[in-house]
Amino acid sequence: MEGTIELLQKRTGLVVTVHIPDGMNADDAARALTDNVTLLCQQVVDPQHICLSVDGTDCGADVAAKLASRFGVRQIEAAKPLGKLQGARLGVDHLLENPALEHFVCVDQDGDHFGNELLNMIRAAECIREQARTDRITVLGQRSSMHRPMGFLRGELEELADRILLDALTYHAATTGRPLRMEHAFTFGEYPDFHSGYKLFTRPVAEAVFRSAPDLAGTSEVCYYRHAVEAVMTVEALEAGAYFGVVNRSTFNEQPVSAFGLMGRERFMADAIIWPCKRLGIPVEFVRQWLDNHIPRLLLSTFRPDGGNELQTIRGLVLDAWGEGNTPPSMMRAPFV
Numbered sequence: 144m145e146g147t148i149e150l151l152q153k154r155t156g157l158v159v160t161v162h163i164p165d166g167m168n169a170d171d172a173a174r175a176l177t178d179n180v181t182l183l184c185q186q187v188v189d190p191q192h193i194c195l196s197v198d199g200t201d202c203g204a205d206v207a208a209k210l211a212s213r214f215g216v217r218q219i220e221a222a223k224p225l226g227k228l229q230g231a232r233l234g235v236d237h238l239l240e241n242p243a244l245e246h247f248v249c250v251d252q253d254g255d256h257f258g259n260e261l262l263n264m265i266r267a268a269e270c271i272r273e274q275a276r277t278d279r280i281t282v283l284g285q286r287s288s289m290h291r292p293m294g295f296l297r298g299e300l301e302e303l304a305d306r307i308l309l310d311a312l313t314y315h316a317a318t319t320g321r322p323l324r325m326e327h328a329f330t331f332g333e334y335p336d337f338h339s340g341y342k343l344f345t346r347p348v349a350e351a352v353f354r355s356a357p358d359l360a361g362t363s364e365v366c367y368y369r370h371a372v373e374a375v376m377t378v379e380a381l382e383a384g385a386y387f388g389v390v391n392r393s394t395f396n397e398q399p400v401s402a403f404g405l406m407g408r409e410r411f412m413a414d415a416i417i418w419p420c421k422r423l424g425i426p427v428e429f430v431r432q433w434l435d436n437h438i439p440r441l442l443l444s445t446f447r448p449d450g451g452n453e454l455q456t457i458r459g460l461v462l463d464a465w466g467e468g469n470t471p472p473s474m475m476r477a478p479f480v
Contacts, residue, residue: 151265156244157183157193158234160227161252163203173206175254180210182258183250190215192244196234199224203252226369227340231376235353239346247349249376251340255292256284260392264343267388271327272345279348281380284341284392285330292394299443299450300408300457301338303434304415308374309334310433312381315423323381327388335389338373338415344380351383352376360421362414362464370406370414378419409453413460420461427465434458435473 159179163172176195184190195207197220204220211218219237221229235247246265250256264282271280290298316323328335344352358379359367367375381387420430438458443450455472462470 147262147266147269150245150269151186151262152188154244155187155192155246155248155261155265156235156238156241157187157248157250157261158231158238159183159193159195159250159252160198160230160234161195161203161207162198162224162227162230163206163252164199164224169206172203172252176203176206176252177210179250179252179254179256179258180214180216184214184216186258186261191217192238192241193217194219194234194237196230196237197221198227198230225364226367226372228368228372228375231372232353235344235349239349239354245346246343247346247353248343249340255395256341257393260284260390263390263392264341267327267390268343268345271386271388275324275327275386277384277386278345279384279386280343280345280388281348281377281385282343282388282390283328283335283337283377284339284343285336285389286339286394287391288394289336291396296443296450296453297408299441300412301336302334303437303441303454303457304374304412305334305337306437307416307430307433308337308377308419310429311419311423311425312378314425314429318424324386327386330389331391335387337377339392340373341392342373342376344376344385348380348383348385352379355379358422360418362418362421366414366418370411371418374415374419375422378422409456409460413457413464416457416461417464421464427462427467430465431462431467431470434461435475438473439476 163169183193193216195216195218197204197207200220200222202224207218219233221233231249238244267282268280289301312323438454444454459468462468
């Protein structure tokens with residue numbers, strides 16, 4: 144245990160992605176970010192192991208600068224906002240310059256990623272390192288609930304994206320002959336919480352994920368950098384040979400701040416499905432079937448007609464990426480429950 148604590152305190156880099164756009168309550172966002180940085184600084188001996196990476200100079204750089212001055216943490220910013228992935232790439236790349244750091248953790252600004260639970264992520268990574276004899280590891284912080292912190296609608300939509308991402312990873316594993324290693328990804332549900340933003344990467348994986356050339360897989364920059372960011376981190380880590388681990392973590396009963404409501408949610412969730420399927424070369428026949436497999440099981444589909452209509456809109460947007468956006472909705476579903 145002492146060695147693991149030392150790993151956290153002295154050899155772990157923390158990247159907090161910052162983006163406070165117009166329309167978000169700036170005071171609430173600054174308060175959540177301050178609480179976040181305060182707790183994270185208690186976990187490491189050197190505040191320079193923490194980097195506030197701002198996606199867009201006009202989207203929170205002033206807040207980050209004040210915190211950097213107050214706490215002694217690093218700050219870096221991109222002039223033009225592209226999305227959370229840009230912030231993560233810049234921040235991790237910045238911390239990779241420190242050869243003493245072995246683990247790199249991405250932390251959202253919203254205060255929902257508790258610094259006091261970092262130790263469990265480090266312990267999980269070290270367990271995988273010892274058992275699998277590998278230094279290529281990624282650990283996901285799985286939320287105890289998705290619906291409670293994010294609300295019923297977003298929880299349902301992320302479930303759809305998570306289920307299809309697991310299908311896509313399994314398909315890719317079978318067609319490439321590289322088994323999907325999930326023995327360290329124990330969950331109480333049927334799928335990992337891939338779209339949790341609390342993620343750990345060991346150095347070799349961080350270099351592959353955040354320093355490789357961006358692979359948009361034929362999608363837009365908005366899709367890649369903003370909407371599919373969590374899928375990008377997951378897929379590229381596994382493509383880099385990472386063993387995948389999961390650690391259960393706490394979450395607020397309601398997120399203090401969120402930018403989700405500022406985005407077009409149907410486009411957002413469709414892109415979260417499109418990019419990984421494009422990146423992994425999934426044929427449209429499988430994408431369509433996975434949508435038709437999972438949409439009927441979601442409780443959102445019982446919220447008629449709005450819930451079902453929203454799911455069908457997302458289905459159409461996804462299939463449109465393969466030129467099949469006009470495919471009629473599937474009417475097939477089980478007659479009994």
